[in-house]
Amino acid sequence: MAATALVVDDEVDLCRLMQITLTKMGIKSDVAYTLSQAKSYWDDNDYDFCLTDLKLPDGSGLDLVKHINRHSDTPVAVITAHGSMDLAIEALKLGAFDFVNKPLELPRLRQLVENALKVVQQDNATQTSDERTPEQDLLDSRLIGDSTVMQALKKTIVKLARSQAPVFLSGASGTGKEVVARLIHDLSPRRDGSFVPVNCGAIPSELMESEFFGHKKGSFTGAVTDKQGLFQQANGGTLFLDEVADLPLAMQVKLLRAIQEKTVRAIGDTKETPVDIRILSATHKDLNNLVKCGDFRQDLYYRINVIELKLPTLKARRDDIPVLSEYFLAQIASEWQLDLPPQLTDTARQRLQAHEFSGNVRELRNILERAITLAETSVIDSEHLGLPPLSDDTAPQHNTESDAAVRDSRQSPVMASDQAHNSTRYTTSNLHPYRTHNQQYNISAIQASSAHATHIKQPSSSHNDDNQRSSSPDRSEVALPKQGLEAYLQEQEKQLIIQALEETEGNKTQAAELLGTTFRSLRYRMKKLEIDED
Structure with missing residues (x-):
């Protein structure tokens, strides 16, 4: 069936021009010259869309926009004279589909009509289909979550x-x-x-x-x-x-x-x-x-x-945090090419829901990326999230049985033995377990190897007694790194990773073994430190 339109304007020549244009596009149209006539036409007929001037002899086109939107979702476009943008903005706020300026440009009019017909086609497809639409x-x-606000x-x-x-x-x-x-x-x-x-x-x-x-x-x-x-x-x-x-x-x-x-x-x-x-x-x-x-x-x-x-904050939709977490974990697992998609324990899930997410959804993904890196297995517990502890009255209850079941079902024998050998509570020393051949590197080793570069003076032999009490050099004798501690440590970390990759001829699995870390953690650190995989 041919589309139908209602054209409303008090200028006869302009109405004829629009009617001719619509006819060439295969659209039937009726013309009204006043507001009252337009309302009468609209109530007695079914139109696919309406095109109306904002200034009519017996009223405003805004009244027609209100009248149409009160009874249907039919697209209504308005015509506005040059310099009357405020009226056009008001019409859009009242629900008008779009606007076109005078003097009327036919290419712009045709584009507007085509967009209006696309909306009508979408509405018809939605109403006639009992199944879920592609939309x-x-x-x-794209929008994960079924909370009330979502x-x-x-x-x-x-x-x-x-x-x-x-x-x-x-x-x-x-x-x-x-x-x-x-x-x-x-x-x-x-x-x-x-x-x-x-x-x-x-x-x-x-x-x-x-x-x-x-x-x-x-x-x-x-x-x-x-x-x-x-x-x-x-x-x-x-x-x-x-x-x-x-x-x-x-x-x-x-x-x-x-x-x-x-x-x-x-x-x-x-x-x-x-x-x-x-x-x-x-x-x-x-x-x-x-x-x-x-x-x-x-x-x-x-x-x-x-x-x-x-847009609502993540705190306003806490019920969506578990399903959002699962979505991000699956996404990260695909991007990082992990064999097993990570899984949250009940405790970790409850801890996430209790967090105050100042960075909203973006912060949630960053927390999960960090947790995947810190977890030695595919099971993420609350301690891997790196979140500050909750007070006693707000701390989530630890579900020991369900968490243990998750670990048992997800861990491979190798992963289980690794976890039994290594504590999952991360301190400064085991967060940097780099080793090259038979040498074990931690923060202290990194600082010692760079003592000359940063002018850290070694304690003299006359202070052996003091050294037995404290191995730290006197703060007054230490020249702090100019680039700051974080940048300094990252540079040392980067050099160690590059050295391990060179010794293993680029084999990341062997390099991870030399550094005493996991393949997943190594890939994350390489990405963070911008180390080219080639």
Whole structure:
């Protein structure tokens, strides 16, 4: 069946132009010239979408947007005159699908109609299918967890994906703002277009205009070829502005014009190029407070913050921590090519749920990566998590029987014997059990081998009695490493790993044996210290 549309505008010539355009696209349309006539048409017929002017003789197009959204989810696009962006923003907040500016550009109109029809097709597929849709499967595979706040978030994402309105994602660091932004794009009519993420704080201010809008060859020193900007790359898709609060004020002005006019001009070009993009933005900072302080433009804030979506912290969804942990453990096991996927004991799971996760989901993954490295087996207990101890009233109860069952079922004989031989409580000495041939290296050995480099004076023979009481050199005689303790120790660790790899001709299994550590731990340390596997 052919799609049908309702066109509402008091300009007869413009209505005819839109009706001719829709007819060429295979869409039947009715025309209304007043608000009352439009409401009457809408109540008496079934339309796939509506296109309405915001200024009508007997009222505002905003009233029609409210009327339609009150009774259905049909996409409604609004037409706004140049300079009436505030009304268009208000319409988007009320649920309008998208907007188009006057004077009307037919390519932009056709693109808007195509996006609206894609939304209608998605809705029809969802209503006619009794099985789970690909969209629902995608949502559940990307957003892990079924807590109350997550169920509400998933429903909101589906609604936002239908619209073309700019969305501002707010939330603490590590809550998954880019994950949600990608989901909105992949569930939207723009899914076939590009999703272009950009960290606004990572671009030098002098290169920002070129990165966003592109440049022409010879426009400045170093411009040896034409370059396409991020706006042009995202044409037909979505541009995600991460950490948008870090944009300098000069760039905020240019970004505002590009969003409002939907056109960009490359550096050195003489004409503007139209772009069809949807803007998603995010930051962990308080934009409203930055606007009050004058560090962020108020007009740009209103353009990107048409719809605000606040992401929950991990503390607000503690029930999701176990399933999130299992998801990350499986992901890490695949990335690290582990034979057995690690498994959490009940105690470790309870300890994670009691943690205060200031870094949210990102911190949870980092904790699990560290725990996999420290655990000598595929079983992760609470002591491997490296979290501070809880007070007596909040400490989780240790389930000895279930934890023992997990260990017995998961450990191989070799792993079990290793664990029986080595204590799982890690101290400074056994966290660095490097050995080369018959020599055992720990922190003290590393410092002794580097005494000349750091000018650590050896105690004289006249102080034998003092040495028997304390083997530490006098602090007044020690020159501390200039790069700091952590950097110094990492450099020593890196040199020992390289030495072991050279002696074993790159065999990481043998190198791990020489260093007295596990193959898994060695790979993690090589990745952390940026040691090339080749």
